[in-house]
Amino acid sequence: MANVDSRRSQLLRGVLDLCLLAVMGEGPAYGYEMTKRLRARGLSIVGEGSIYPLLGRLERDGLVETRREASNGGPPRKYYSLSPDGERSLEAGVEEWKAARDAIDGALDVVKVEVMP
Amino acid sequence: MIEFVEECRREWRRLGVPDPIANEMAIDLTADIEEAEAEGGSAEDVLGTSLFDPRRFAAAWAGARGVTAPTVPVDPPTPLRPERQPWYRPAAVIALMAFGFLMTLTAAALVAGRHSSAVAARVSRAFEVPGSTRLFAPTPPTPPFRYFVPGPSLAAQSTGPVAFLAFALLLVGVVVLGLAVLYWSPWSRRHSDRRVG
Numbered sequence: 001m002a003n004v005d006s007r008r009s010q011l012l013r014g015v016l017d018l019c020l021l022a023v024m025g026e027g028p029a030y031g032y033e034m035t036k037r038l039r040a041r042g043l044s045i046v047g048e049g050s051i052y053p054l055l056g057r058l059e060r061d062g063l064v065e066t067r068r069e070a071s072n073g074g075p076p077r078k079y080y081s082l083s084p085d086g087e088r089s090l091e092a093g094v095e096e097w098k099a100a101r102d103a104i105d106g107a108l109d110v111v112k113v114e115v116m117p
Numbered sequence: 118m119i120e121f122v123e124e125c126r127r128e129w130r131r132l133g134v135p136d137p138i139a140n141e142m143a144i145d146l147t148a149d150i151e152e153a154e155a156e157g158g159s160a161e162d163v164l165g166t167s168l169f170d171p172r173r174f175a176a177a178w179a180g181a182r183g184v185t186a187p188t189v190p191v192d193p194p195t196p197l198r199p200e201r202q203p204w205y206r207p208a209a210v211i212a213l214m215a216f217g218f219l220m221t222l223t224a225a226a227l228v229a230g231r232h233s234s235a236v237a238a239r240v241s242r243a244f245e246v247p248g249s250t251r252l253f254a255p256t257p258p259t260p261p262f263r264y265f266v267p268g269p270s271l272a273a274q275s276t277g278p279v280a281f282l283a284f285a286l287l288l289v290g291v292v293v294l295g296l297a298v299l300y301w302s303p304w305s306r307r308h309s310d311r312r313v314g
Contacts, residue, residue, distance in 0.1 A: 053174075
């Protein structure tokens with residue numbers, strides 16, 4: 001079971017930046033808000049570490065734009081949104097992912113999985 | 118949770134993250150954690166497994182943003198760019214070494230053959246050793262013992278100038294070789310590098 005978790009963790013780590021860009025595509029969001037959007041789509045980051053270093057890298061690479069906005073009663077939050085480069089990177093990344101997924105499906109479809117009762 | 122954020126601040130300070138950026142990250146982190154807790158969650162919902170290693174988390178975040186102070190390389194030192202020497206300098210030193218070696222070799226040959234009359238004669242002819250002409254010139258067939266005048270022998274007469282010549286050549290050769298070796302020595306290179314640096 002630990003091996004399965006490790007594989008899932010590695011797979012997610014490889015595409016988490018893509019997932020973050022995708023949820024930013026819904027609209028600007030701050031860090032925890034993005035975590036909640038991912039969770040709503042069935043992706044929990046509990047076992048994968050934090051998204052903050054990844055957001056930092058996306059910001060440094062110019063794939064996201066940031067701005068500070070006041071939140072309800074709390075301190076101003078840092079909102080992340082897609083930059084034009086980020087949009088292009090997201091499109092290219094989705095194409096890459098689909099190609100890889102199809103190839104992997106082609107390799108794994110020959111395996112018949114028997115579900116034990 | 119305050120302890121987690123404070124630990125991150127200490128790490129950012131240690132890494133040389135500018136205070137305004139460290140404050141901004143700390144405020145964002147605190148706000149997210151407080152929101153998660155207010156919704157009935159925990160800090161782990163925000164930080165995942167990073168919750169258990171604040172220093173690593175802080176370093177990863179600052180590193181990803183590229184806001185850590187640049188590290189100064191201490192060891193090993195960056196290699197100095199070697200001085201570009203004119204092409205003729207090594208050639209001149211090699212020629213000097215060859216000259217010194219030749220001088221030393223000649224001196225050694227002279228010293229080794231100083232008792233050889235053939236060598237002495239050749240050297241005497243070559244360098245016009247005084248008296249050699251008289252000694253080798255045909256003399257009337259007179260009884261040798263009757264007119265024998267005690268004096269320096271052929272070898273002895275030749276040895277003086279030959280020895281002097283050998284010594285002079287040896288001295289020149291050794292000095293030239295010494296200068297050439299000094300030029301190629303590590304001490305000389307270090308001295309040159311210091312001038313470049």
